[in-house]
Amino acid sequence: MASxxxxxxxxxxxxxxxxxxxxxxxxxxxxxxxxxxxxxxxxDILPEAKAEYGQxxxxxKQSIESYIxxxxxxxxxxxxxxxxxxxxxxxxxxGSISPISWLIFRIQDIFAEIGFSVATGPELETEKYNxxxxxxxxxxxxxxxxxxxxxxxxxxxxSLLRTHTSPVQVHYMxxxxxxxxxxxxxxxxxxEATDATHETVFHQVEGLMIDTSTSIATFKAxxxxxxxxxxxxxxxxxxxxxxxxxxxxxxxxxxWIEDHWLEIAGAGMVSRVVLKNGGIxxxxxxxxxxxxxxxxxxxxxxxxxxxxxxxxxxxxFASQLGKIQL
Ligand code: FA5
Numbered sequence: 397m398a399s400x401x402x403x404x405x406x407x408x409x410x411x412x413x414x415x416x417x418x419x420x421x422x423x424x425x426x427x428x429x430x431x432x433x434x435x436x437x438x439x440d441i442l443p444e445a446k447a448e449y450g451q452x453x454x455x456x457k458q459s460i461e462s463y464i465x466x467x468x469x470x471x472x473x474x475x476x477x478x479x480x481x482x483x484x485x486x487x488x489x490x491g492s493i494s495p496i497s498w499l500i501f502r503i504q505d506i507f508a509e510i511g512f513s514v515a516t517g518p519e520l521e522t523e524k525y526n527x528x529x530x531x532x533x534x535x536x537x538x539x540x541x542x543x544x545x546x547x548x549x550x551x552x553x554x555s556l557l558r559t560h561t562s563p564v565q566v567h568y569m570x571x572x573x574x575x576x577x578x579x580x581x582x583x584x585x586x587x588e589a590t591d592a593t594h595e596t597v598f599h600q601v602e603g604l605m606i607d608t609s610t611s612i613a614t615f616k617a618x619x620x621x622x623x624x625x626x627x628x629x630x631x632x633x634x635x636x637x638x639x640x641x642x643x644x645x646x647x648x649x650x651x652w653i654e655d656h657w658l659e660i661a662g663a664g665m666v667s668r669v670v671l672k673n674g675g676i677x678x679x680x681x682x683x684x685x686x687x688x689x690x691x692x693x694x695x696x697x698x699x700x701x702x703x704x705x706x707x708x709x710x711x712x713f714a715s716q717l718g719k720i721q722l
Pocket of ligand 1: 596689
């Protein structure tokens, strides 16, 4: 049976040797530790010495406890500064839908009214769909118009990030028979320097309408309907003759804003070569296609004079525009 003195000596030794705090606690203060053993030993003490013995064990116990409290690195519960928090008061910034998504939903709604459904295609494309099937062969100078971000994949196949949404035209024709009325919104990528009206990653909405009686007149009527619905007022537009290998004839659509024309879309009657590549060979079937720049439309609608602001990741910008009901 340990004596008070021997426990005291042992304890001093342990302190000197920097014994871990939890080991000291276990060794001296646990249920089977030295202090408990000393308290049990009280029964063997003479009755007149019991009180003094008990007092000494208690003093030793207290000095061990205060040593432990002082050296324990864990925060003392009394010393933690507790501030009650009313969790109903915590305000977090609510995110909002991006202005571009808003606009795409709005465009989808406008076209849905006249029977156009929504199609999609991959952003990681092949040369075949982005160029070849659209009548832009390898050597064709028109390929330079679309500065391409090429992607080398492990199988050695050359892929690319689509430079426009026009590949969706061919994917859709391959899997659907005319009549066709679709729009295909999505991201496109171009390896080009940015400026106030050009981004590297932006959105287009492709449109494709094909059946037996679709003409340039149909195209003009639909485009006029679309702009009137979107802007809720008459908008001055002009069709400029242009060139795309996949349409014949081809146009560029410009919109008059304030004091200048802004190019908003490419369009035209779908070339026979493209129809054939999509599996349509009936000479009575024809149609038109167009490709809008969504950010360019957003610039006009929201009065933004620099396209780079739109994807600047500035939450104030996005939330402000996201609240505007189109
Ligand atoms: C095309 O991409 C054609 N695929 C459009 C088309 C579709 C023509 C179907 C005929 C038939 P273009 O490169 O012009 O064409 O781009 C179309 C629209 O995307 C432009 O009118 C413009 O609004 C927008 N756009 C083009 N480049 C950028 C850019 N770097 N940043 C933002 N918007 C752009």
